[in-house]
Amino acid sequence: MSQDDAAPMADVQEKAHGAGHDYDAGSPHLRHPRLRNEMIERIRTLVSAQYERRGSCRVLEIGAGHGSFTDHVAAMGAQVTVTEMSRPSLEHLRARFSHNPAVRLLYDADGEAVFGDDTVYDLVLCISVLHHIPDYLRFVERLVGRIGPGGSFASFQDPLWYPRRGRANMALDKGAYYAWRLGQRNIWQGVGTRLRRARGVLDESNPADMVEYHVVRDGVDDVALHDLLAPGFRSVERWTYWSTQAPLLQRVGTTLGARTTFGLVAQDRLP
Secondary structure, three states: OOHHHHHHHHHHHHHHOOOOOOOOOOOHHHHOHHHHHHHHHHHHHHHHHHHHHHOOOEEEEEOOOOOOOHHHHHHOOOEEEEEEOOHHHHHHHHHHOOOOOOEEEEEOOOOOHHHOOOOOEEEEEEEOOHHHOOOHHHHHHHHHOOEEEEEEEEEEEEEEOHHHOOHHHHHHHHHHHHHHHHHHOOHHHHHHHHHHHHHOOOOOOOHHHHOOOHHHHOOEOHHHHHHHHHHHEEEEEEEEEOOOOOHHHHHHHHHHOOOOEEEEEEEEEOO
């Protein structure tokens, strides 16, 4: 993330995720047990693999929010470094993990704090975070440089790149979004945001326009991420799935086999 991008992005992230922010309401991977439990199981498997390899595990989690997944990593005894761009969220994390010396918290307003020392990690986690970062490819490339030999990188809950999605898929996704907005009684906020994006008129100080940065940039290129990681790891797995906010529509999309979102795990970093 460039310094020019970092300042406004930090400001809108903090506005969007201020004190009392409910991460679960608009986050399918937190709201729906099936999605959440699948991610937890994958994360636990990755941590366990590092324990089997070296008897310990050093984890870096980027943008932890309120620590919904940090809990599970810390419970396994891992040493966890957590970054967060929102100061209210960081204060929540401080209260939540104040009695756990294995959890280290970093306020990261510009995406650079994690690169401020020479710590080498066994596992890097990016959970629903890459789509918030303008230059996510460069960011991941730099993160890989912090992973030691045999280590892993995992990214969950990012939207598939729009140009590779069909019209029916995009229509179903947008329809589910508007239906959820209607249930939240703020559909006009969603409509207004979508109309501004369609016209290319974006307010960089408005969280509704900028926090979900993937809509500005047409999603996240999962193939490019795979190709970036493949040369440096013995195995890279990529999978796709349906993800939306409303529980009923989550079941419908899953039954139809629709795909909107992807996860990616790269294992066994090469020396």
